[in-house]
Amino acid sequence: MAIKILDLPEQEYMLPGNRACAGCSLGIAFRHILKALDGNCIFTVPASCLTVLGGMYPTSSVTVPWMNVVFPSTAAAASGLVAGLKVLGKEHITVVAMAGDGGTADIGIQALSGAAERNANFLYICYDNEAYMNTGTQRSGSTPMGAKTTTTPALGKRQHSKDVPKIIEAHGVPYIATASPSYPADLYDKVRKAIGIHGTRYMHINAPCPSGWQFPPKDTVKFGRQAIETGIFALYEIQDGVFRLTGRSKRLAQTGQLTPVRDYIVPQGRFKGIAEETIEEVQRWVNARWAAYVRRDAEAA
């Protein structure tokens, strides 16, 4: 039963005021994730923007138990929490590993792959702001083609982004979902569903970043919506191997009208100076991937 925004639980687990940037989409996403978990959780968080949001000793901006860990180890730390809680008879607590795209697709992928192969019983959430934002916007495996970062300053990233959900799908885990802070009800529902599933659950959240993507902080939700309208980001679930589009992406598949990627790319400062050929290549790549999503979604019907 899909939740409506006005019916979201009122209990807050994020305290007012934290060190995230103005307009940070991670803050929106995290707030709703915490509501879905309803406090029955232990988080493990690597070096990332989320670490900063959590706060500096001796204060904390959240009221859930939280263990900071080294950058590559998030999924391994989560595996350790699971093992420890199991022997201590506390398996009812949901273990959540929450990392950025760097800590997931790049330095964190070994631990994530190992944990997924073991089907370790935790929820892994990647918030993808498409670069190493915490350390000043260096490129990651998730950075889209053409984006300028501090390590792709003149030429922009020359490769497409790594499809992490696809990599995780290859591990045969019971639940994979994408979500967006621009559609918080869909995000909330997916976390609620994930809590009830045993094994490794993976969520990939689009995280528009005003600082790194270079757009006004007030436009975060707008760019998140546009990522979905263009098909650059799609809302879907893969449950026990069955792929389904959800929410706005499902409706788009039914009406069949994606917005051109150009409308999303051009207004962002990180794409300044992007070549026409690159925009065309991105469009081609999005079209191919979207077609595959639509096809798979139709098979499930």
Added chain:
Amino acid sequence: MHEKKAEIAIITGNQAAANAARLGRVQVVAAYPITPQSSVVETLSKFIEEGELAAEFVTVESEHSALAVCIAASTVGARVFTATSANGLAYMCEQIHWAAGSRLPIVMGCANRAMAAPWSVLNDQQDSMSQRDAGWIQIYCRNNQEIMDTFIQAFKIAETVHVPVMVCYDGYILSHTVMPVEVPRQEDVDAFLPPYQPHLTLDPADPKNINPVTLADPRLNHEGKLCHGYMEHRFLHQEALLQSTETIIAVGQEYAERFGRDWGGLYWGYQLEDAEVIVMAAGSLASEATVAVDALRADGIRAGVLGLRVYRPFPKRELVAAVAQARLVVVVDKSLSYGNEGPICGDLKAALFGRDRAPALHGYVAGLGGRDVKARQLAETVRNSMARLDEGMLLSDTQWIDCRI
């Protein structure tokens, strides 16, 4: 007093380590295989899968993840165990620092092996010595019985002082060599080692943020109380390490009373009391040195062995007192602080600096990459050192034993 004798098993050092973890009732094990440690992991897997040990075994995909699992499980209150060697130890290096700074009572075995490059699976002590600055307690074992007993003690030491303990033993020489080992009875270990009582755990009932960013200077909490900066945390860590010698000695004494075996605490001596020349080493090398000392004594040389057991914290005061009356200390390191000298030699030299009564100190490197070190080579080394001393030679640079260049 026991009515029934404990079982004597003919087992390798690795099997001794695994059995000690079993007797210590570890609750979470995460380890990645690496020569020459692999049979520790294999033995523990067998114990767990066959129901002899009620623990979770996480088959991690790397050593870095092995220690990640241990850190996390320990943080929620489980007793944990892992083991590794050489490149595996190096791979988990940032986690070694993390575990120490987190003040977690993790016990880890290190089956000492040479560091690559070039590749070697054979023994020396470069691996654990390279991690000596991270803030773990380091104990070196001379035989398989000591391995068994030291691991059991290590859990108690770690959980008392809140500092992780690395139990080191020579790869192949001990890890793979069978020796008779008295395996303590489970009920006797239970009486010695109660279940782990964590001082802090993670739980939704009392949410905490563990190991957040900590600034250089003290900072106010939400109640207006000034809390430590990074440096204060590290001061407390260092204090705990320095004071842990008391606990290490006390735990060893308690173990000796219950199980009848005393490994000496911080160091052990063989013919040490009246020695004019002391051979100092750690691990099986010190054990080998006792054979050399017997030969030297037979020739009228008053030689003795100082077997270093606890390397970190470095037992400065105790070692200075132990060597004070000798004329010469011959330190044989099975590792090297490249660009300087052997770690044990350098640390002892520093401890002796400025003392009125200090013996001469000659530093040697031996046994790198599994190069065999024979007792007669050690005896010859002692004779050469004494001759050089008599000639008035300073010998402040590291000498190499049996290096064939």
